[in-house]
Amino acid sequence: MSKGGIQGDYIKDVAQIRKIIKESENFVFFTGAGISRESGIPTFRDKDGLWKKYDPSKLASRTAFISNPKLVWDFFYSRQRLVCQAECNDAHSAIERFEKTIQERSCWVITQNIDRLHQRAGSQNVIELHGNIFGVLCIECGKREQYNHDNFFNNFSEEKIPICTSCNNILKPDVVLFEEQLPPDEWRQAVQLSSECDVMFIIGSSLNVSPANTLPYHALKNQAVLIEINPNVTEMTSIMDFSLRESAPNILSKIFDLV
The missing domain is CATH 3.30.1600.10 (SIR2/SIRT2 'Small Domain')
Known part of the structure; x- marks a missing residue:
């Protein structure tokens, strides 16, 4: 795996990520506003x-x-x-399908979004940080x-x-408005899940809003594989194992359809 962003042909990256998924037990999807962009938000x-x-x-x-x-x-x-x-897009649906596919393993969504599109897509394990x-x-x-x-x-x-x-x-x-704290119970659970996960997908987040942007570091301490999906380089691209410059609806379907 290459650190700091893998660009160009994603076929090899997708194959590696699928192999990692098959060998892993605990998954976290950390999502930001970018995942809902193609829903018109x-x-x-x-x-x-x-x-x-x-x-x-x-x-x-x-x-x-x-x-x-x-x-x-x-x-x-x-x-x-x-x-x-708005309607759920293929990224929300792909995460929900993945959650159903690995029912005997742990899969959680930790979202910065306030739109509830993950729930509308059918995801059951959703923590709303904001x-x-x-x-x-x-x-x-x-x-x-x-x-x-x-x-x-x-x-x-x-x-x-x-x-x-x-x-x-x-x-x-x-x-959570500016000048307000994150809900403590949700934050504690988010930190715990991030600290225990084997794989963290970081999707559509600019990663410049604190303290939510510390969650990838908690995953990193557990030697989790960090997979960033974002059309743009972020402030934390350098710590990622995979950094895919693709839209979430497109790349998640490629990753999960054959898992």
Whole structure:
């Protein structure tokens, strides 16, 4: 295996990865916004990403929510509408098929995404590091409610800010905003799974958001094989065993169809 990115003809790489999969027991898929790009959901940090167009400090931070919840909710309502209209792509489906294929072995998805497309594709073992866009949380009483893409807008109107039915305070999207910590239980589980895995697929993540970007290092300490799938070079490409410059829907199908 070559470190630091393997480019060009992937036939040999795919064959090696298939052999590694057959000899391994514990798998983690660490996914970022890039895996949902082909579902029509914009990424955040690419050249055409959301944070090139919008200021996250005004639309996706805790300070922004406290000072102007309507503006933040307008932004999230538009994102929720977009996600409602999106469909799972072949990358989400390939991971779900792989999970079913190796039922007697361990397979988990640890995602930075808030779109729930992994669950809609049928993946069962999903850890959401940043929450999800169809949950709501009362920051006063702590009440949480979870909805789905097919019923969220049956319960909430884009004309109004959601209100907690228990304490009558404003609800916030149950996602991790800037200035907020990751959910501790999910983070502990993500670290444990990463520390125990034999193979980690890192798919569509820029790997520059902390602390989520430390998970590949936890896998590396366990001598796991790191397989990066990303059209772009990332800050951690140099530590990867395989770094495939392909779209996730295309390359995952090639890897898993014959596993």
